[in-house]
Amino acid sequence: MSDQLDNKKIEELVKKIQGVISTKVVIDDEQIVELHLLTDKSRNAKQISRDIQSALASELDIEIDHKVISIAQIEFNDDSYNNKRVKIKSVSKIVESNELICEVKLNLEDKVVVGTSKHKNVSSRKDYSFVSATINALEKLYNFDDMIFLEGIEVIERHTYSVVVVLVSTIFEQEEVMSGSSVVEDDRDLALVKATLDAVNRRLNML
Secondary structure, X not given: OOOOOOHHHHHHHHHOOOOEEEEEEEEEOOEEEEEEEEEOOOOOHHHHHXXXXXXXXXXXXXXXXXXXXXXXXXOOOOHHHXXXXXXXXXXXXXXXXXXXXXXXXXXXXXXXEEEEEEEEOOHHXXXXXXXXXXXXXXXXXXXXXXXXXXXXXXXXXXXXXXXXEEEEEXXXXXXXXXXXXEEEOOOHHHHHHHXXXXXXXXXXXXX
């Protein structure tokens, strides 16, 4: 258990969550007793708290009580940060005969692209199609081919919510395996796209 409760790993994971600017974790007796966050006001505190719980559970196998999470929100208008972050414009699908066509529209600064993926319309391929369309859009945004590869998708079911986890590998400077997660709120397809971006956003910002 003590190996799991690594301050640096926890803080790095939490900082990947949308809206989080900085974070500090306090661990005592192999338990997280305090988790302090500074966030912007783009999302409400309850949403951020739920994302933290799901991310820690799905990626580090750590259960945390929402009562230990302390969130302070401020206005944060760092244009250089916001402009460099890939944003989701739309997620859609079209069913034609026995084919499923998924489209994901992303934008980065002033560039907007549409990624597509076409597969047989079977339930086992639907999740794969949305992640593939997201990767296709990222390839267009950053002008690269065959650099991001889908390794796996898992949906973790909890009592009151579920979490999508996407595992990808990349070969930019060296081979890396990365994961991203997103709480399924109303739209599972959108959660798949968010989880894919969560896996690669930080790495892409270094390009």
